[in-house]
Amino acid sequence: MSDLLVNPPSDREPLQASFSDAANPLGLDGIEFIEYATPKPQALGQVLEMMGFKPVARHRSREVLLYRQGDLNIVVNAHPLDAKAASHGRETPSISAIALRVRDARAAYQYVRECGAWEVPTHAEVMELNIPAIHGAGGSRIYFVDRYKEFSIYDVDFIPIPTVDQKPAATAGLHFFGVVQYIGPERSYDWMEFYRELFGFELIPDEQRFGIMPKGTLLCSPALDPANSFMLQLIEPELNVVDADEKLQRIGLGVPDVLAAVRELRQLGIEFVETAAAHTESRGAITKTYLGSVVFELVKSDKG
Amino acid sequence: MNISGFGMDTISLAGPLEAKLRAIKGAGFSQVMLKANDLVGHPDGLDAAVRAVRESGLRGTGFQVLRDFEGLSGHLHEYKVDIAKSMLQMCEALGCKVLLACSSTSAHATQDLDKIAADLRKLAMLALPLGIRIAYEGLSWGRTVNEFTTAWDVVCRADCPNLGIAIDSYHIFAAKTPLDEIDYLDPSKIFLVQLADFMWQETKTFEERMTTARTFRVFPGEGVHSEALEELVLKLDRLGYAGDYSFEVFNDDYVNLPLPVVAERARKSAVWLAEEVLRRSTPLPNQMRLRSRPGAVSP
Numbered sequence: 001m002s003d004l005l006v007n008p009p010s011d012r013e014p015l016q017a018s019f020s021d022a023a024n025p026l027g028l029d030g031i032e033f034i035e036y037a038t039p040k041p042q043a044l045g046q047v048l049e050m051m052g053f054k055p056v057a058r059h060r061s062r063e064v065l066l067y068r069q070g071d072l073n074i075v076v077n078a079h080p081l082d083a084k085a086a087s088h089g090r091e092t093p094s095i096s097a098i099a100l101r102v103r104d105a106r107a108a109y110q111y112v113r114e115c116g117a118w119e120v121p122t123h124a125e126v127m128e129l130n131i132p133a134i135h136g137a138g139g140s141r142i143y144f145v146d147r148y149k150e151f152s153i154y155d156v157d158f159i160p161i162p163t164v165d166q167k168p169a170a171t172a173g174l175h176f177f178g179v180v181q182y183i184g185p186e187r188s189y190d191w192m193e194f195y196r197e198l199f200g201f202e203l204i205p206d207e208q209r210f211g212i213m214p215k216g217t218l219l220c221s222p223a224l225d226p227a228n229s230f231m232l233q234l235i236e237p238e239l240n241v242v243d244a245d246e247k248l249q250r251i252g253l254g255v256p257d258v259l260a261a262v263r264e265l266r267q268l269g270i271e272f273v274e275t276a277a278a279h280t281e282s283r284g285a286i287t288k289t290y291l292g293s294v295v296f297e298l299v300k301s302d303k304g
Numbered sequence: 305m306n307i308s309g310f311g312m313d314t315i316s317l318a319g320p321l322e323a324k325l326r327a328i329k330g331a332g333f334s335q336v337m338l339k340a341n342d343l344v345g346h347p348d349g350l351d352a353a354v355r356a357v358r359e360s361g362l363r364g365t366g367f368q369v370l371r372d373f374e375g376l377s378g379h380l381h382e383y384k385v386d387i388a389k390s391m392l393q394m395c396e397a398l399g400c401k402v403l404l405a406c407s408s409t410s411a412h413a414t415q416d417l418d419k420i421a422a423d424l425r426k427l428a429m430l431a432l433p434l435g436i437r438i439a440y441e442g443l444s445w446g447r448t449v450n451e452f453t454t455a456w457d458v459v460c461r462a463d464c465p466n467l468g469i470a471i472d473s474y475h476i477f478a479a480k481t482p483l484d485e486i487d488y489l490d491p492s493k494i495f496l497v498q499l500a501d502f503m504w505q506e507t508k509t510f511e512e513r514m515t516t517a518r519t520f521r522v523f524p525g526e527g528v529h530s531e532a533l534e535e536l537v538l539k540l541d542r543l544g545y546a547g548d549y550s551f552e553v554f555n556d557d558y559v560n561l562p563l564p565v566v567a568e569r570a571r572k573s574a575v576w577l578a579e580e581v582l583r584r585s586t587p588l589p590n591q592m593r594l595r596s597r598p599g600a601v602s603p
Contacts, residue, residue, distance in 0.1 A: 116429025118389070135433050184435055189465035194432050197425075246435070 023222050024200050025111055027103025030221075030228030031176045032145045032153070033066075033073035034251055037086035038093035040291070041065060041078035047290045048074060050269040052171030057158035061125040066158050070170025072253070073154070086139055092293035095248035098136065098179060099143035100199075103224065105132055108144045112198045128157050134198075137181050137191070138246035171268070172261035177210070177254035177299045178231030184244040188217050191234050195219055201232060211252065211284030211299035227303045250294075254301030258282055261298055270296075306584045310574040311335035311365045311550045313498075314342045317566055318559040321346055321353055325360040327563035331571040337365040337498075337550040338398060340391065354397045365550045366402035366439065366496050367395040373405055374423040375413030375448070381423070388427055396434045402495050403431060404439050404470055407446035407455060415448040421461035428467035439470035439495035444478040444517070445510035451481045456489060468495035472552060473536055474502060474521055477529045478513045483536055491544040498552035499537070499577075501527030519556045523573035534581050541582055549577070 021027075038044045045055060045065065053067035053074055063078040077083065077096060086096035102108040109132035113119055117134040120141055124130040131153070136142045147153055160166055183191050195201035196219075204218040216235035223229035231252065237243040255261040262272055262280050271288045272280050279285075285298045312333050317324040321342050328336050338357065346353035357364065370391050373384050395403045405427065414420070428438045442455035449455050455469050471494060476483070500521040505528060507513045524533050537549070551570055558566045578584045 114426075116426040116432075118430065118433065137433065187435065190432050190435075193465050194429065197429060244435070 022200075023202075024224065026100070026108040026144070026199060027224055028199055028222050029101040029103070029148075029224040031230055032099040032101045032143075032148055033075050034095060034176075034179070035075040035077050035097035035099070035141075036093045036294075037077045037079075037083045037096035038291075039078065039080065039083045039091060040093070041076050043291055044076055044093045044294065047294055048076070051265065051287075051296055052174060052268060054164065054168040055161060056164055056166050056168070057154055057160045059158055060128065064158075066154055068166075069168050069174060071175055072170065088139065093291055094293060095140060095179070095251070097133070097141040097143055098248070099131070099145050101148050101228070102144045102146055105144040105146040108132075108146075109134075115198050117198055129153055137183070137248060140248050172264045173256045174253045174261070175255075175301070175303065176230055177252040177297075177301050178233060179251055180213075180216075180233045180235060180249045180297070181247070182243075182249045183234050183236055183246050185236055187246070188234055188236055192217060192219065195232060204231070210301070211297060212278055212281060213284070213286060213297060250297055252297045252299050254299050254303065256300070256302050258285055258298050258300050261285075305575065305579065306586050307332060307571070307574040307578045308334050309547075309549055309584065310577060311337055311362075311548060312567065312570045313337040313550055313552050314339050316551065316553045316555065316558050316570065317563050318561075319563060322356050322360075323563055325356060325362060327567040328570075329360055329362055330564060331567035333362070333567075333571070333574070335363040335365045335548060335550075336360075337552070338367050338400065339369065340367070340394060343394060343398070350394065350397070357398055364398050364400035365548045366404055367391070367398060367400040368404040370403060370405040370427075372408045372410045372413065373427060374420045375408050375415070376410070376423075377414070380412060385426075385430070388430060392431055392434055392436060395436055401435065402437050402439050404441060404496060407440070407442045407449035409443065409445060409447050411447065413447065417448070417454075417458055418461060420448065421458045424458060424467055425462040425464045428462070428464040432466050437466040437468060437495050439468055441470035441472055441496075441498075442475060444475035444507075444513045450475075451479050452476060453481060453485050453488075459493065468493040470494075470496040470498060471536075471540070472498040472500070473524070473529075473533055474498070474500045474517055474552065475513075476536065477502070477532060478507045478517070483532065483539060486536065486539045486543060489543065491540075491546070494540070494545050494547060497540060497545065497547065497549050499524045499533065499549050500551060500553045501525065501529050501533055503527050518554050521553045521555055523551055523553055523569050525573050525576045526569070537577060537581055 036044055048067045052069050055065050056068045057066040065076045067074040086094050112134055120133040120135060122130050131143050133141045133143045145153055200222045201219040204220050216233050219232040221229050259282060262285050273286050273288055283300050287296045289295050312328045314324050317327060343350055343353035370388055373388055376384055424440055431438050440455050440459055442449045442452050444450050449458060452469060452471055459467055459469050501524050502516055502521050504516060507516055
């Protein structure tokens with residue numbers, strides 16, 4: 001008998017997830033920020049503040065505000081052209097971009113274009129960062145950011161709002177958990193391939209679900225530090241519904257204790273959906289829809 | 305009578321886009337295969353052409369044609385990627401869900417099937433966010449890929465959900481590919497079937513195939529390959545193919561005839577296929593699902 005069988009390798013060291021370059025071709029390391037575009041930034045700002053975010057800085061040249069709590073950065077883009085393009089002329093706010101942390105933004109940009117991504121022309125003004133971007137779902141964009149350790153991109157492009165705490169603590173331990181994307185009918189395999197090919201996302205088995213909204217397909221991002229990995233949930237329309245619209249629909253936020261977080265956010269003014277189909281429980285909760293399109297989902301998650 | 309699964313192709317008709325659309329609609333068709341130069345050549349520009357298509361009430365079967373995309377390297381590849389992007393944008397503007405890409409005829413392209421597959425995968429990736437599927441067709445005079453069997457091999461190697469093959473009866477008959485090969489295809493990966501017949505028994509050289517294909521195709525049932533065409537359509541039907549059939553009929557005579565005359569010939573052909581060959585019933589309840597992707601095969 002081989003001693004490999006007596007002492008299987010997993011006994012010596014716990015099996016590790018793969019951290020090879022093949023599994024994480026971009027050196028992905030989590031979400032740097034999520035951007036909303038809206039022609040009504042104050043209204044969205046109010047909702048964000050009820051969710052515990054604080055406005056901390058303004059963009060140097062554009063009508064853009066940075067909201068923050070803990071490690072969460074939300075950018076509210078009210079630049080008229082962006083707001084119009086991202087929401088296809090609608091008045092409701094839309095999630096217009098996700099900025100991903102990568103090992104080397106230039107290399108990542110090059111890699112995804114080689115694979116067939118569409119580059120987006122950038123409009124950096126003098127002394128601003130030229131952040132590379134590609135097209136994502138339904139008019140949204142995916143940015144690549146590699147300066148997030150030693151210094152922050154916001155130090156360059158944003159001016160801090162005076163007297164405001166630049167690092168407000170996270171309410172109830174909120175952190176990024178993932179993003180929900182609505183996709184067209186029979187488009188699951190297409191988008192799974194897109195995220196796998198360009199970013200190295202992996203499929204989560206169907207029996208593994210988080211939170212209270214289990215529909216659709218769940219993908220998990222690779223990450224240099226496993227704590228920075230995040231989820232993407234792809235949801236097709238119901239069978240007999242005409243809705244081929246594709247968009248980033250909502251942000252999923254992780255909290256260590258959902259019930260405590262719901263209590264705390266309710267005090268800030270956020271309302272949660274409490275129906276038979278979806279209601280607050282220890283696994284998760286979902287807020288009501290604000291401004292016609294803004295929803296946050298809470299998911300029990302210990303990281304962050 | 306149910307000819308909704310069959311469509312005409314703008315290339316069979318002469319005249320301005322609006323007249324073509326009117327004639328096709330007038331003959332009872334509900335879909336049309338669009339070609340890029342029909343749109344960009346519109347006197348009021350591309351936007352007006354897109355509006356004309358959308359207002360015609362006809363559904364776009366697909367958009368054609370991207371040529372000689374695969375197998376190139378360096379600046380040639382970069383150039384073709386740019387062309388492909390422009391084609392994809394037009395395809396999206398028209399609301400077409402399928403872009404037809406033909407196998408390369410270029411002597412500058414590599415013959416390495418894996419490199420060809422990798423390029424097609426990249427093309428499919430470009431099309432993916434736009435919700436467009438790439439139908440790859442083996443031209444019977446293609447340099448490396450000149451039969452649907454090789455096209456299928458390449459599509460399998462590329463293995464991308466929105467990349468499939470296009471079958472064109474003309475190229476099958478011209479290259480004399482055995483019809484039994486159809487049985488090895490996955491029906492959900494056939495994104496388009498183009499049907500046409502022709503008058504010659506033999507087309508031996510690539511030149512002969514090319515000339516015949518571009519000047520003297522006829523509608524299904526009008527040529528000498530009717531029996532084989534019947535067999536092809538029945539094979540596809542038995543395989544489970546439920547997608548669209550488009551009449552890819554290039555014919556120098558037809559572009560010199562009044563449009564309704566040509567459209568009527570196409571209609572006769574569609575009725576023959578629907579009634580006598582496939583014996584199609586009126587739409588079945590499960591075909592009337594409110595899907596945005598008509599003809600898609602459920603998994």
